[in-house]
Amino acid sequence: MRPTLKPIPARKSQYGIDPDLLTMRGSELPDMTSVQLTDLFPDLPQVIYPGPQGIATVRKATTEALADVDMSMIQVKDSVNILASHHGFTLLGGEAYAEMLRTIRDVVHQRTGATNIRLRAGVGLRFRETEEYIQRFGLDEHFGGKAEGIAPIDRGVPIETDIGTLYGIAQAYDARWIIHAHNSDVREVHFHRQVDRAVKPFGMSYARIETRSTYHQNLGPRAANFVARAIFDSPFVREKFAFTCFLVMAPHGVVRVDADNNLYAVNDRLTRDGCRYYGKIMTLLGQIDDCIAILDFPAPVPYNFSAGVIYANFCGANIDLFDLDNPLPPYTWYTEAYYGKDGKPLIDGIPPMNPAIKMCIHNYAWAGYPVVFFAEQVPTLVVGEEQAQLMRDDPQNTFYMDHAMVAPSLKKAMHFAQRATGSDNVLVFDGAAGGINVSPSLADLLTRKAPAVATRVEDELLPRWLQQRGLQVA
Amino acid sequence: MRIVNLLAEVNEQECNGCGTCVKVCPTLAIELRRREDNGRSKPLAFIDVTKCVGCWACEQRCPSHAMHMVRHPSPHRIAVSTDDVERTQIAALCRKARLHPEQVICYCTTTRAEEVAAAILKGLHTPEELSQYTGVRTGCKVECTQPILRLLEAAGLPLEPTLKHGWQLYGRTVTAWEVPEAVKAKYASRGFYFDEDITLLNQIVAASEE
Numbered sequence: 001m002r003p004t005l006k007p008i009p010a011r012k013s014q015y016g017i018d019p020d021l022l023t024m025r026g027s028e029l030p031d032m033t034s035v036q037l038t039d040l041f042p043d044l045p046q047v048i049y050p051g052p053q054g055i056a057t058v059r060k061a062t063t064e065a066l067a068d069v070d071m072s073m074i075q076v077k078d079s080v081n082i083l084a085s086h087h088g089f090t091l092l093g094g095e096a097y098a099e100m101l102r103t104i105r106d107v108v109h110q111r112t113g114a115t116n117i118r119l120r121a122g123v124g125l126r127f128r129e130t131e132e133y134i135q136r137f138g139l140d141e142h143f144g145g146k147a148e149g150i151a152p153i154d155r156g157v158p159i160e161t162d163i164g165t166l167y168g169i170a171q172a173y174d175a176r177w178i179i180h181a182h183n184s185d186v187r188e189v190h191f192h193r194q195v196d197r198a199v200k201p202f203g204m205s206y207a208r209i210e211t212r213s214t215y216h217q218n219l220g221p222r223a224a225n226f227v228a229r230a231i232f233d234s235p236f237v238r239e240k241f242a243f244t245c246f247l248v249m250a251p252h253g254v255v256r257v258d259a260d261n262n263l264y265a266v267n268d269r270l271t272r273d274g275c276r277y278y279g280k281i282m283t284l285l286g287q288i289d290d291c292i293a294i295l296d297f298p299a300p301v302p303y304n305f306s307a308g309v310i311y312a313n314f315c316g317a318n319i320d321l322f323d324l325d326n327p328l329p330p331y332t333w334y335t336e337a338y339y340g341k342d343g344k345p346l347i348d349g350i351p352p353m354n355p356a357i358k359m360c361i362h363n364y365a366w367a368g369y370p371v372v373f374f375a376e377q378v379p380t381l382v383v384g385e386e387q388a389q390l391m392r393d394d395p396q397n398t399f400y401m402d403h404a405m406v407a408p409s410l411k412k413a414m415h416f417a418q419r420a421t422g423s424d425n426v427l428v429f430d431g432a433a434g435g436i437n438v439s440p441s442l443a444d445l446l447t448r449k450a451p452a453v454a455t456r457v458e459d460e461l462l463p464r465w466l467q468q469r470g471l472q473v474a
Numbered sequence: 475m476r477i478v479n480l481l482a483e484v485n486e487q488e489c490n491g492c493g494t495c496v497k498v499c500p501t502l503a504i505e506l507r508r509r510e511d512n513g514r515s516k517p518l519a520f521i522d523v524t525k526c527v528g529c530w531a532c533e534q535r536c537p538s539h540a541m542h543m544v545r546h547p548s549p550h551r552i553a554v555s556t557d558d559v560e561r562t563q564i565a566a567l568c569r570k571a572r573l574h575p576e577q578v579i580c581y582c583t584t585t586r587a588e589e590v591a592a593a594i595l596k597g598l599h600t601p602e603e604l605s606q607y608t609g610v611r612t613g614c615k616v617e618c619t620q621p622i623l624r625l626l627e628a629a630g631l632p633l634e635p636t637l638k639h640g641w642q643l644y645g646r647t648v649t650a651w652e653v654p655e656a657v658k659a660k661y662a663s664r665g666f667y668f669d670e671d672i673t674l675l676n677q678i679v680a681a682s683e684e
Contacts, residue, residue, distance in 0.1 A: 125614040125616060127531075127534035127535060128534055151534070151535060152615075152616050153498045153531060153535065153615055153616070153641060154498075154535070154641065155497075155641050156641065156644050158644065158645075162654070162657050163648045163652075163653055163654070163657060164647060164648045164652070165645065165647065166647055166648075167644050167645070167647075193665070195664065195665040195666065196664075208644065209615065209616045209617075209619045209643075210619055210620065210643070210644050210645060210646075210647050211647065212616050212617060212619075213616065213617050213618060213619035213620035213621075213647075214620055214647040214648065216617050217579070217617065217618070217620045217621050218620050218624075218647060218648065218649045218650065219648070219649070219650045219653070219668075219671065220650050220667070220668075220670075220671020220672065220674055220675055221671060221674070222665065222666060222667040222670070222671050223650060223653070223666050223667060223668045223671040223672075224671075225665070225666060226653075226657075226661065226666045226668075229661075324665050324667060327667075327670065327671070327674050328674070333581060333617065336578060336581055337577050337578045337579065337581075338574075338577065338678055339578065340576040341576050341586070346574055346576060346577070346678055346681045346682075347677050347678060347681050369614075370581040370582040370613060370614060372581075372582075372584060373581065392479070393479070393480060393543075395480075395528065395529050395530050395582065395612060395613045395614075396581075396582040396613040396614050397582070397613075398476065398477040398479065398583075399477070399583075399584060468665050469664060469665040470663040470664045470665065
């Protein structure tokens with residue numbers, strides 16, 4: 001039996017319990033194994049990171065990608081904001097994204113002579129999260145004290161767009177030039193549906209609360225994705241935009257760095273890659289009929305990673321999230337809004353949260369994102385009183401423990417879950433690089449089903465997904 | 475509806491009176507007051523504990539890390555009852571804002587449109603009053619902003635910022651029904667499904683009429 005893969009380490013953070021309280025990881029449970037993603041899908045591209053040369057390959061790839069980017073617009077006395085997002089720091093421990101940011105800064109300085117180069121790192125709903133990453137990865141030192149975390153409740157700036165006034169975070173745009181430094185990991189497919197994924201931060205981590213609420217409440221689950229394009233295409237933003245640089249991801253690691261003065265060219269490339277590589281693993285996970293999910297990663301419940309896929313997407317794996325003819329994913333904020341006081345959907349046709357998840361064991365996950373809905377829909381065991389109290393104290397989750405139970409240990413939680421559900425299939429969301437930590441029965445199921453899934457995606461689903469987005473396969 | 479189990483507290487030695495907390499507080503619970511310190515007067519944050527609902531906004535944005543969250547001495551629930559407001563009035567206000575009364579508009583506190591509508595009909599006319607008494611926009615402080623403004627606008631109330639120079643709220647934004655036809659036509663092939671989503675949103679509102 002293949003040994004388990006090393007999980008991403010727990011992190012000291014104001015949003016999580018003290019890592020010293022985490023006494024056992026999901027991969028350490030008895031009789032666990034792993035599967036490699038390249039065994040499931042041999043056509044996955046080669047990764048450049050993780051690898052034997054570590055982050056040096058990321059620096060090399062970033063420098064090479066930037067070689068063809070026009071930077072002549074940046075004058076030596078100009079101010080430059082490198083815009084980053086928290087998400088990149090959750091990938092493979094975060095060092096690859098941090099190194100890409102450092103390299104962008106260094107190359108811009110070398111080629112233009114500019115010295116007033118700042119880092120502005122946006123967040124989701126944990127307003128000091130990027131402050132923690134800036135310290136952890138030494139970015140404040142690398143940027144000469146000019147690295148700041150920015151949050152959606154900070155001072156705003158109005159941006160006139162084709163759909164009226166929207167609002168950005170003023171500090172994101174307080175430079176002559178902006179560089180959009182992001183990553184292509186699909187993450188929130190339930191929200192963006194791989195539509196304008198590369199543009200998304202303009203409507204999210206660089207945006208004010210008014211804009212983010214527009215996305216999640218005003219336009220509808222698919223039309224919402226126009227918000228980012230509207231902001232990016234505004235004269236205000238276009239006049240500042242210098243270029244973009246992306247850490248390009250596949251489910252098993254970093255595959256390249258892509259940089260361009262044309263963000264939409266990058267967007268089209270990443271749309272094809274995202275649909276192909278993540279579409280396959282997500283379609284495969286949708287083949288699971290029953291399982292116990294273990295959350296075991298330094299991020300909130302929905303953002304725990306397994307096989308490059310977040311738990312929120314596994315919660316929606318009972319439908320095809322890439323198929324835009326499906327209006328509502330089983331989890332998205334529009335979906336959550338449409339459950340009435342009796343706990344039932346307000347209209348017919350709203351798909352339930354993935355019924356294959358018979359129980360969720362919340363072994364280690366951060367607070368800082370509203371997840372009461374997850375505990376309402378999936379029987380949930382929280383390991384340890386400290387984690388339960390963390391959720392009770394979280395203003396976004398004061399009702400979470402009304403729907404979840406506390407287990408004294410992971411072993412006891414697993415014993416209970418297996419007896420209650422009758423399932424031997426265990427899937428651990430622990431961010432293990434290159435593969436998935438699973439029980440042997442689930443390893444067998446995934447291995448058996450992967451070839452047919454790969455064929456179906458390539459021959460039937462991928463052309464459809466791309467056609468819905470105005471693209472061809474090649 | 476919200477459980478208030480924490481309170482913000484100022485460390486006066488660390489506070490430099492910058493006023494960031496005043497600008498981000500969703501219930502306007504904080505003001506700057508001048509205090510004497512070694513013969514000199516300096517502005518310091520002062521928290522009205524009757525308005526503070528322990529949302530963490532000030533703690534999360536204070537550049538001096540002078541704000542701390544402490545256990546509330548009297549944990550309690552805040553909510554506005556819908557029982558003593560005419561159901562038809564609540565439904566009409568929600569419909570005008572294009573919301574279903576039972577639609578959750580604040581995911582963090584699971585506050586529904588009907589509770590915010592009832593609060594408005596009972597005389598709470600600013601976003602900050604709505605936050606203080608229903609708990610809406612005191613979880614993540616982010617995602618429920620627009621439905622609050624849509625309900626206030628549907629009630630005919632002004633949407634001017636309550637605190638001049640504050641960062642609480644800047645304005646209502648576009649809804650699905652207001653996206654220009656030219657925009658929809660231009661981007662029809664890119665996967666935004668504008669009209670299909672309008673159909674979905676209308677279905678939700680129509681379900682309330684049934």
